[in-house]
Amino acid sequence: MDNNKVIKKLSFIGIFGNIALSAFKLFAGIIGNSGAMISDAVHSLSDVFATFIAFLGVKLSGKEADDQHPYGHDRYECIAAIFLGLILAGTGIGVGYAGLQKILSGNVDKIQVPTLLPLIAAVVSIVVKESMYHYTMHYARKLESAAFEADAWHHRSDALSSIGSFAGILAAKLGLPIMDPIASIVICLFILKVAFDILKDGFMRMMDTSCGIEYERELKTFIEGQDGVVSVDLLQTRLFGNKIYVDMEISVDKNLSLIEAHDISEELHEKVEVSYPNIKHIMIHVNPSK
Secondary structure, eight states: HHHHHHHHHHHHHHHHHHHHHHHHHHHHHHHTTTTTHHHHHHHHHHHHHHHHHHHHHHHHSSSOSSSOOOSTTHHHHHHHHHHHHHHHHHHHHHHHHHHHHHHHHGGGOOOOOHHHOOOOOOOHHHHHHHHHHHHHHHHHHHTTTTHHHHHHHHHHHHHHHHHHHHHHHHHHHHTTHHHHHHHHHHHHHHHHHHHHHHHHHHHHHHTOOOHHHHHHHHHHHHHHHHHHEEEEEEEEEEEETEEEEEEHHHHHHHHHHHHHHHHHOOOHHHHHHHHHHEEEEEEEEEEEOO
């Protein structure tokens, strides 16, 4: 798989797909008298910026290590994911505020009933955005990209918001026009939940969070099964962007020469990185067995 081609393809589909969908939903919302659909269009438009930031984050994180960044640039992806979460949160607040203003304006009876066009636009949006979610998430997992995973959830949140739009518009057409702005508030809550999850994950990856007890237990079992390793005395893991750094101490036979102990360490280093591709760097300290 050519990662660069996949990244460009995902970005192209995300940006131009969202521009076309936003234009269609904005047209349907204005012509069809639906505030919920206009809010939905704004949400889709924010996805354009989200995909661009995801693309930028993935490209920057792929840069080779240099003198100023000897550990590489992997955290650019975390920064991109955090920006995506903030954009999504801002969009959600804006959508909710617009709906709340209509409800509190005191002119609920004057809210126009949407036409059929916004209802059709909502159905189209649900199908298109859910498809984009699955497509983007599929390749995000292959690329192991937090930024594109966040972008995929951005698509899913848009599909959910379109479901809210559909329900609100349908209820408004059935004689409850207040349900159109209420749908905007429901959409806001969906968006904010997704934004919170993205921000939480992004900050966790920035804070050198461990990979968890289960992951470390599995890794320890694998290491203890390698030739020459008597025991694992210390094992620590930390997330560095989308990569993993490992510090460990192992015990080997105390009667081995320095060269033999070094060879065991080197072979172990290679086997761990081959078996666990997400591990970017391992520091191994060798102790003599008791």
